[in-house]
Amino acid sequence: MELLPVILLETAITFALTWFATPRLAERLGKWGITGRDVHKEDKPERAEMGGIAVLIGFYPAALLALYLAESSQSTLSAAILTITIVSAIGLSDYVFKFRQSQKTFALMVASLPLIWEFQRVNTILFPMLGTISFGYFYPIVIIPLALTTASNFTNMLAGFNGLEAGAGALALLTVSLSAAILNRPDVLLVTLPMCAGWLAFLRYNWYPAKVFPGDVGTLLIGATVMTAAVMGRMEVICMVTLFPHAIDFTLKMLTRSPFSHRRTHGDTQILAGGHLKPPAYPALAHALMLMKSLNEPQLVRKILTMEALYCVVAIIITIIAKY
Amino acid sequence: MGPDWATLKAMLLSLLVLTLAALSLMITWRLVASIENPVFRSLSSVSAAIVGFVAGSLAFWNIAERTSRSDTITKN
Numbered sequence: 001m002e003l004l005p006v007i008l009l010e011t012a013i014t015f016a017l018t019w020f021a022t023p024r025l026a027e028r029l030g031k032w033g034i035t036g037r038d039v040h041k042e043d044k045p046e047r048a049e050m051g052g053i054a055v056l057i058g059f060y061p062a063a064l065l066a067l068y069l070a071e072s073s074q075s076t077l078s079a080a081i082l083t084i085t086i087v088s089a090i091g092l093s094d095y096v097f098k099f100r101q102s103q104k105t106f107a108l109m110v111a112s113l114p115l116i117w118e119f120q121r122v123n124t125i126l127f128p129m130l131g132t133i134s135f136g137y138f139y140p141i142v143i144i145p146l147a148l149t150t151a152s153n154f155t156n157m158l159a160g161f162n163g164l165e166a167g168a169g170a171l172a173l174l175t176v177s178l179s180a181a182i183l184n185r186p187d188v189l190l191v192t193l194p195m196c197a198g199w200l201a202f203l204r205y206n207w208y209p210a211k212v213f214p215g216d217v218g219t220l221l222i223g224a225t226v227m228t229a230a231v232m233g234r235m236e237v238i239c240m241v242t243l244f245p246h247a248i249d250f251t252l253k254m255l256t257r258s259p260f261s262h263r264r265t266h267g268d269t270q271i272l273a274g275g276h277l278k279p280p281a282y283p284a285l286a287h288a289l290m291l292m293k294s295l296n297e298p299q300l301v302r303k304i305l306t307m308e309a310l311y312c313v314v315a316i317i318i319t320i321i322a323k324y
Numbered sequence: 325m326g327p328d329w330a331t332l333k334a335m336l337l338s339l340l341v342l343t344l345a346a347l348s349l350m351i352t353w354r355l356v357a358s359i360e361n362p363v364f365r366s367l368s369s370v371s372a373a374i375v376g377f378v379a380g381s382l383a384f385w386n387i388a389e390r391t392s393r394s395d396t397i398t399k400n
Contacts, residue, residue: 127349129350130349130353133369134362134363134366135363135367136363138363244341244342245338248338248380248381248384251377251378251381252381252382252384285384288334288385288388289330289388291389291391292330292333292334292391292392303331303334306334306335307335307338310335310338310339311338
């Protein structure tokens with residue numbers, strides 16, 4: 001694989017820059033008042049928001065270097081970087097303008113335009129064991145924007161617990177990277193492996209007790225990166241499986257009345273003695289796990305990450321089936 | 325220390341969601357094999373997978389809720 005040195009260099013740069021930038025950025029964000037309450041602690045401390053910017057600080061210089069070094073992948077990598085940039089801009093703007101859900105959905109569809117342009121001639125999805133299924137013009141015009149919007153919303157909604165977003169994101173991106181390596185799609189690795197490294201570095205400061213939160217810029221970015229990789233590597237089914245815990249959470253929340261105002265109606269999760277969590281009365285993945293067993297925040301996050309790891313293993317098995 | 329049954333239950337329920345989605349996709353794909361339009365055939369199979377996924381997710385929630393410990397639900 002001729003791109004291997006470039007991928008490794010890009011990954012190392014992203015990890016180092018994110019590791020270095022995260023605590024410094026968190027301090028600055030705190031000083032500027034860009035903070036949010038950590039609602040799953042008894043004392044509800046203020047913590048820096050929008051820490052996802054630190055991953056971008058790590059990713060951009062590395063990706064631009066890769067763009068220069070990996071000539072054969074310039075076109076697809078440019079489309080991926082552009083999509084990631086637009087999604088990040090939407091995440092940042094959402095903090096300032098507080099978009100309505102419909103506005104955010106429309107904006108995320110616009111973010112898929114670089115991918116639609118780059119992959120306009122693609123019209124099939126590989127379903128392992130069934131074969132390649134043709135979707136005609138549906139693929140670039142409907143499936144790409146819908147998949148990007150849906151995946152970004154998935155990762156945006158399964159959030160709010162220390163280490164959950166970054167941990168699940170890193171696991172999903174690592175799985176997508178492994179699948180891309182098995183299927184010999186080096187272009188995908190140029191995006192997913194550095195991003196995975198960035199989220200791992202960020203996790204160091206986001207793990208319980210968190211010093212910084214990823215914010216919308218981070219949560220939207222994770223879903224968008226996974227789905228960009230799906231389109232780039234023709235690995236749609238594999239990438240969807242890595243986001244299954246997010247999809248279950250999203251589905252449970254959508255199947256109730258007024259799905260975007262649950263917290264207003266039912267309030268937040270209650271904190272009991274010893275930091276144990278008592279869920280509000282509406283369906284969500286985290287609430288289902290809290291119902292099964294009394295859990296504190298790190299225990300809950302570990303459970304969801306174990307579930308994520310299970311789906312990641314299934315995704316790798318599907319990749320191997322697709323390959324052979 | 326005994327096995328963590330709650331974690332085991334969560335993992336089994338996770339696999340239930342996956343199995344229902346995959347089964348719906350495969351069964352529908354076989355049932356609509358005679359349809360010539362590939363886009364319609366694909367869309368109907370994917371729709372069935374989504375229905376299977378939603379059914380699995382609801383089963384996940386219902387089983388979690390029915391077997392919950394009595395002190396964990398906040399009544400509004």
